Amino acid sequence: MWDLSVQALDTARLRGAKYADVRVMHLRQRDLTTKNGLVGTLAQSESIGLGIRVLAGGAWGFASTDRLTREGVSACAVQAVSIAKASAIAKRKDVVMAKEEAYVDSWQSPFRKDPFEIPLETQLDLLLAADAEMRRVKGVTLTETDLQFRKIDSWFASSMGSRIHQRKVISGCGIVATSFQGEEIQKRSYPNSFGGQHALGGYELVESLELIRHAPRVGEEAVALHAAAQCPQKNGTLILGGSQLGLQIHESVGHPIELDRVLGEEANFAGTSFLTLDKLNTLRYGSDIVNVVADARIEHGPGLGSFAYDDEGVPAQCTDIIKGGEFRGYLSNRETAHLVGLKRSSGTMRTECWNRLPIIRMTNISLLPGTWKVDDLIADTDDAIFMDTNRSWSIDDRRYQFQFSTEIGWEVKGGKKGRMLKNPSYSGITTEFWNSCDAICDADEWVLWGTPNCGKGQPMQTMGTGHGASPSRFRNIHIGAAFSK
Amino acid sequence: MSAARKPFSRTPAAQRSNSAGLVPESDLRRTINSVLRLAKSIGVAETEVHVDEVDDSLTRFANNAIHQNVAERGLTVSVRTAVDGRTARATTNRVDEDSLRGAIESSLSLAHSQPQDPKLLPLPGAQRYRKVSRFSMPTVTLTPEDRARAVRRACDLAVKRGQVAAGIFASGQSQTAMGNSRGLFAAYRETHAEFSITMQEQPAASWAKANSANVRNFDPQELAARASEKAHRATNARELPPGHYTVILEPSAVLDIVGFLFYDFAATALADKRSCLNDRMGKQIFGKNISVVDDAYHPLQLGAPFDGEGIPRERVLLVDRGVPKGLVYSRASAKIAKSKPTGHGFMLPNEHGEAPVNLVFGGGNSSIEEMIASTDRGLLVTRLWYIREVDPYEKIMTGMTRDGLFLVEKGRVTSAVRNFRFNQSLLEMLRNVELMGPAVRATGEEAFEMVVPAMKVRDFHFSEVTKF
Numbered sequence: 041m042w043d044l045s046v047q048a049l050d051t052a053r054l055r056g057a058k059y060a061d062v063r064v065m066h067l068r069q070r071d072l073t074t075k076n077g078l079v080g081t082l083a084q085s086e087s088i089g090l091g092i093r094v095l096a097g098g099a100w101g102f103a104s105t106d107r108l109t110r111e112g113v114s115a116c117a118v119q120a121v122s123i124a125k126a127s128a129i130a131k132r133k134d135v136v137m138a139k140e141e142a143y144v145d146s147w148q149s150p151f152r153k154d155p156f157e158i159p160l161e162t163q164l165d166l167l168l169a170a171d172a173e174m175r176r177v178k179g180v181t182l183t184e185t186d187l188q189f190r191k192i193d194s195w196f197a198s199s200m201g202s203r204i205h206q207r208k209v210i211s212g213c214g215i216v217a218t219s220f221q222g223e224e225i226q227k228r229s230y231p232n233s234f235g236g237q238h239a240l241g242g243y244e245l246v247e248s249l250e251l252i253r254h255a256p257r258v259g260e261e262a263v264a265l266h267a268a269a270q271c272p273q274k275n276g277t278l279i280l281g282g283s284q285l286g287l288q289i290h291e292s293v294g295h296p297i298e299l300d301r302v303l304g305e306e307a308n309f310a311g312t313s314f315l316t317l318d319k320l321n322t323l324r325y326g327s328d329i330v331n332v333v334a335d336a337r338i339e340h341g342p343g344l345g346s347f348a349y350d351d352e353g354v355p356a357q358c359t360d361i362i363k364g365g366e367f368r369g370y371l372s373n374r375e376t377a378h379l380v381g382l383k384r385s386s387g388t389m390r391t392e393c394w395n396r397l398p399i400i401r402m403t404n405i406s407l408l409p410g411t412w413k414v415d416d417l418i419a420d421t422d423d424a425i426f427m428d429t430n431r432s433w434s435i436d437d438r439r440y441q442f443q444f445s446t447e448i449g450w451e452v453k454g455g456k457k458g459r460m461l462k463n464p465s466y467s468g469i470t471t472e473f474w475n476s477c478d479a480i481c482d483a484d485e486w487v488l489w490g491t492p493n494c495g496k497g498q499p500m501q502t503m504g505t506g507h508g509a510s511p512s513r514f515r516n517i518h519i520g521a522a523f524s525k
Numbered sequence: 526m527s528a529a530r531k532p533f534s535r536t537p538a539a540q541r542s543n544s545a546g547l548v549p550e551s552d553l554r555r556t557i558n559s560v561l562r563l564a565k566s567i568g569v570a571e572t573e574v575h576v577d578e579v580d581d582s583l584t585r586f587a588n589n590a591i592h593q594n595v596a597e598r599g600l601t602v603s604v605r606t607a608v609d610g611r612t613a614r615a616t617t618n619r620v621d622e623d624s625l626r627g628a629i630e631s632s633l634s635l636a637h638s639q640p641q642d643p644k645l646l647p648l649p650g651a652q653r654y655r656k657v658s659r660f661s662m663p664t665v666t667l668t669p670e671d672r673a674r675a676v677r678r679a680c681d682l683a684v685k686r687g688q689v690a691a692g693i694f695a696s697g698q699s700q701t702a703m704g705n706s707r708g709l710f711a712a713y714r715e716t717h718a719e720f721s722i723t724m725q726e727q728p729a730a731s732w733a734k735a736n737s738a739n740v741r742n743f744d745p746q747e748l749a750a751r752a753s754e755k756a757h758r759a760t761n762a763r764e765l766p767p768g769h770y771t772v773i774l775e776p777s778a779v780l781d782i783v784g785f786l787f788y789d790f791a792a793t794a795l796a797d798k799r800s801c802l803n804d805r806m807g808k809q810i811f812g813k814n815i816s817v818v819d820d821a822y823h824p825l826q827l828g829a830p831f832d833g834e835g836i837p838r839e840r841v842l843l844v845d846r847g848v849p850k851g852l853v854y855s856r857a858s859a860k861i862a863k864s865k866p867t868g869h870g871f872m873l874p875n876e877h878g879e880a881p882v883n884l885v886f887g888g889g890n891s892s893i894e895e896m897i898a899s900t901d902r903g904l905l906v907t908r909l910w911y912i913r914e915v916d917p918y919e920k921i922m923t924g925m926t927r928d929g930l931f932l933v934e935k936g937r938v939t940s941a942v943r944n945f946r947f948n949q950s951l952l953e954m955l956r957n958v959e960l961m962g963p964a965v966r967a968t969g970e971e972a973f974e975m976v977v978p979a980m981k982v983r984d985f986h987f988s989e990v991t992k993f
Contacts, residue, residue: 073876075797079639080876084631085616089599101669102595106618123582123594126669130677132590160638168640181798184876220798225917305587307691307730308723309970311910311927314992395597432913434946436925441946441991443923445915463916467946467989498693499583499595521988522915522923522948 044113045197048092051117053199057094057124059137060117061198063351064090064108065394070156073186074167077175080184082164089394094120098134099127104395137374138385140354142201147348150338151209151242155189158243163187170251174217177259179266182218186235187211187246188492194351202353210344210504211245212238212492215255217262226265226462228447230254232283233430238490238504240342261448264460271449271464273520277421278466279513281428282481284446285407286489286507292470293325293332294405294505296439297361298388299370299380310496311437314470315367320380323367326474329410332362334371336387336403343506344490345403352389352398359386361405365475373400392501399497404488406508410480414511417479424452425519426511427464432522435470443467445522465522473514481510546665546698547578548600550712553702556620560604561706563622564629571607571648572629573705573834575872576600581697584672589680589690591673605873606632607648610641612874646856650707654830654837655822657713660698661739664716667696675720679749683724686753692722696740703835713829719968720745723928724756728993729941731755732908732928734777734968738827755907759929762941764990771903771959772985773896773933776967778906779980783886784972785914785922786951790819790843790851791869792858793878801920801952802849811847811955814889818842819853819869819881825966825976826883833872841867843881847956855879888978889961896960896981898936903981905931905938909947912971920951924971925991945987957983 045062052060066088073080090113091104101124105116155163167185174183190210197203214236218227231237231249239245280288296313300306315323326332336356338346347356352374360368370380371388390401418426427446435442449464450457488508495502557574564572578600585593602625603616613635615628672694683690700714718740723732733752735743774782786801794800821830821838830838834856842851854862855870858878869879897905907929915921926944933939962979 075876078642080874082613082635082639082874083615084613084635085603087599087601087616087618089618099591100594102593104595104597104599106599119596123596123669126673127584127591127594129670129673130586130591130680132588160635164639218797218799220803220918223918225799303588304689304691304725305592307587307689307725308693308721308732395599397593397595399593432915432923434911434913434923434925436944436946436991436993437910437927438991438993440993441925441944441989443946443948443989445923465915469992498585498695499581499597518989521946522921524948524988525986 041195042197042203044090044108045195047110048090048113048117049197049199051114052092052094052121055118055121057096057121059095059199060092061196061353062090062092063391063394064195066193067393068191070189072163072167073184074171075184076182077168077171079164087393090116091394092117092120093397094124095135096121096124097128099124099131100135101127102397135375136378138377138383140374140385143349143353144203145348146205148207149209149240149342153243154209155211155243156191166251170215170255173252173255174215174259177256177263179219179221179263180217180259181220184216187213196349196351196353198353204349204353206348208240209242210238211241211243212236212490213246213249213251215251215258217259219262219266221266224266226262228258228262229429230258232489233447235492238344238492239488240344240346265448265462268460268462271425271461271520273524275516276519277424277513277515278517278519279417279421279424279426279452279511281511282485282487282509283489284428284430284444285509285512287430287433287491288444289405289407289507289509290491290505291433291435292439292442292473293361294402297370298400299372299376300400302370303376309498314438314440317380319367321368324365324475325362325367325471326365327477328365329480330362330365330474330477331408332405333408334359334361334403334405340404341488341506343404343488344492344504345506350387350389351391352385354385354387357387371400371402390503392503396499396501401496401503402494402505404506404508406488407480409483409486409510412479412481414481414485417481417511417513418452418457419455421452421513422454425461425464426450426452426457427466440469442470443522463523466517466519467521468518476514476516477512478515479513481512485510546580547700547714550702553712554710556602557702557704560602560625560629561704563626564606567629569606569608569629569633571706573605573648573703575603575701575703577701579697579699582669583693583695584669584676585693586676586680587691589683591676594669602628604628604632606636607645608636610643610645611636611639612645614874646860648705648707649709649834649836649856651709652835652837654711657822657830659715659738659827661716664696664718664738664740665698667740675745678746679722682749682753688753688756689725690722693719694745695719701829709835711831711835715827717827720748722749722752724752726756726760729756729759729762730928731759736968736974755929759941762943764943767945767987767989769984769986771900771981771983773893773900773903773905774980774982775893775907776965776977776979777969778909779977780967780975781909781912781969781971782922782951783977784975785912786920787881787884790853790881791879792852792854792862795852796858796861799917801918806849809847810849810952811844812958813847814958814961815844815847815955816887817844818885819883820885821883823883823885823976828883832868832870834870836866836868836870838868841881853879853881882973884975886964886977888964891960891962893962893979896979897933897938900933901935903933904942905933908969915948921948922951923948943993944991946989947986948988949986954982954985959983
């Protein structure tokens with residue numbers, strides 16, 4: 041593999057590139073789903089190819105190919121340099137990159153059971169059994185389950201001399217029960233909605249989540265929601281379950297701290313950010329107890345945002361994002377680091393596949409644990425709504441105003457979790473929301489949730505990100521706007 | 526990695542640059558036949574093969590300069606085997622004989638792992654297809670330098686007006702071919718070009734976008750000028766209270782919100798009881814001015830004239846004067862419903878069935894200017910953003926306005942307005958359409974392209990306001 045990479049780098053240099061990096065990637069994926077007791081998707085795929093990024097004439101070019109021959113790779117490198125020179129037609133200044141060391145390394149993410157070695161029959165039996173348990177509940181009208189496994193090998197080589205091989209194994213699973221009754225569709229998911237829980241790890245993740253054990257409850261709650269009271273519209277106290285808070289972090293902290301967004305590079309598509317450069321070290325993002333990090337190191341997870349090196353060859357790091365409520369850091373790359381006074385990239389360049397350019401992405405953006413036990417938190421709350429498991433999410437293109445709805449909610453009255461509520465939602469302004477946080481549960485309740493479907497960039501890239509969170513309480517939140525008339 | 530590509534004799538790589546275009550259809554047919562022969566030789570009862578190829582380029586700009594500029598080419602072979610009521614798919618982008626044999630064996634291994642499905646249909650036989658022509662040489666021959674020069678002109682306009690431009694100029698070509706062991710063969714190729722631009726005049730911004738098979742069907746400079754002018758008008762936005770407003774939705778805004786409705790017209794979605802049309806088919810649930818067809822052959826549409834199983838796409842009347850009348854069917858859902866497949870099935874195996882993908886609204890004859898002139902008080906909406914489903918049966922959607930929201934008073938645009946969040950039932954919205962423009966090929970960022978009109982809608986519900 042290194043021979044082809046070196047050939048691409050040499051060709052790029054001979055054609056005039058001042059810098060180049062090459063990623064050869066081999067991606068394998070297995071998808072299994074069931075629906076109403078029958079197998080739905082049953083598919084396996086692999087993709088291998090090479091992408092080369094070059095700096096020539098002070099501007100970037102990128103080309104990719106699946107023709108992994110000497111001729112194919114050379115042609116790809118020539119094309120990348122040609123594109124870079126075309127980019128220079130519309131440049132305003134030359135690209136400047138922060139210094140970085142060259143690394144030669146090989147790394148593999150930790151896992152105990154290779155999911156591709158587990159018999160397919162075992163995997164399907166699990167899904168069909170969970171599916172059957174949900175269908176046993178009267179009133180459930182649709183049951184769905186899924187398993188997804190990925191194995192990604194990447195070989196990174198740069199003209200600076202880096203040679204880094206990384207292998208990641210990713211597993212994910214989930215179950216969903218839906219109930220249509222009268223004029224209402226309700227659903228419940230476990231362990232999370234939109235594909236379940238995903239993490240860097242092996243089949244042991246699937247086993248630990250005990251899908252079959254949770255399936256009856258999931259079905260029963262989906263049906264019970266029809267008879268539940270409608271979530272009221274009011275300003276009040278909100279307690280969020282960990283998975284919903286994970287998505288809240290993703291949308292209202294993770295995206296706005298991406299330095300490419302801040303600098304306007306995503307203005308036409310994903311949007312910009314309210315976190316303009318003047319906000320660094322001056323904005324009170326949240327209350328004193330809010331501490332958020334971007335941590336790609338394996339010891340933080342491992343999560344979907346864990347790795348040893350990013351796709352620009354920069355080692356994984358932990359960066360303070362919010363410390364004691366103050367805004368402290370962005371996600372940067374080698375090109376943007378100097379703009380926020382950093383001498384080095386924070387190591388967040390990631391690519392979906394060999395045919396995509398690495399761009400700044402979230403790693404594991406996590407709210408650090410607080411001090412509360414969840415039972416104590418509820419006992420300490422007079423009047424609140426506890427919401428869990430995301431149903432919809434939306435936020436404006438500068439990441440100020442958001443609205444989330446969840447699958448289920450419960451009243452909390454006089455320190456006790458009470459009746460179920462349907463159609464819960466809440467909304468607000470990002471900084472007001474985080475400043476209203478007055479309790480965060482401790483490490484016993486903390487889970488590194490995986491978001492496998494974060495879309496960004498043009499052409500679009502889908503990336504997995506991690507978000508550690510534990511149940512937390514927020515005061516004076518606007519509740520119920522999604523169903524307001 | 527450099528294994529010989531025995532069954533697939535492309536033009537020798539040394540004679541082709543990395544952007545030399547698509548391989549001939551005859552090569553795709555040869556690859557498909559090779560896979561079918563290999564599968565037959567190892568005793569596979571039924572085999573289906575898809576070959577897909579892309580050759581795409583995209584120039585991206587921001588802060589009045591190109592900052593990303595990429596090209597990609599790739600070819601994948603996807604094999605589905607079916608044995609004794611069991612089916613599965615394996616996909617690879619390695620096209621040497623060993624890899625293709627490996628894909629067949631992976632597919633077989635997956636298929637054998639599952640219980641038998643007595644309802645699994647045999648593969649379809651040969652079909653006849655209507656010709657569509659969606660391949661444009663001006664798009665094929667567009668170079669990185671052509672795109673860069675157009676971007677430069679757009680950025681120069683921004684600089685001249687004290688604005689900041691960001692966007693993309695993309696072009697490419699793709700093809701798909703499929704065949705199966707019962708003699709079906711289908712092939713399709715198209716070109717695609719797209720220009721999209723956001724002009725920022727702090728704190729405001731506006732946006733324009735177009736796409737087509739033929740890059741000459743739009744003018745990047747005209748789009749840049751339109752976004753620039755609108756961004757300037759969008760400055761000094763005033764805050765209005767949330768509430769119910771008459772809105773004039775430009776085609777992109779219409780596209781992105783109605784795009785969430787059409788998965789509900791899949792027969793499988795109704796069978797699964799997850800469609801908002803359950804118990805509503807044949808009832809007057811939209812206004813009488815709303816009619817919608819799915820028509821892959823409409824001159825403003827792109828896409829293949831066949832579905833994932835190779836069934837020819839049919840024109841389907843979905844909504845007739847406000848009444849949902851038709852659904853789209855895959856072969857499997859048609860069999861269950863005792864209906865005919867309409868050529869809208871996804872590649873098998875999958876659990877979603879099918880969807881209409883070439884939507885065409887009936888439209889009207891009012892221009893946006895006429896809609897504005899007829900409005901005593903309302904809002905002109907350029908674009909909607911981050912739209913998500915809040916309630917799947919009442920079809921309540923939430924999202925934001927973006928890139929140009931304007932107050933209309935007494936028939937005139939009077940000022941820019943800060944962006945709103947909406948929570949709006951789509952069913953209700955399509956009952957409240959007062960005027961429509963001619964249906965055009967619209968592009969947005971939330972839904973695939975459709976042919977939709979601008980709409981004037983009463984009582985559109987904005988629930989909250991943001992900071993800009």
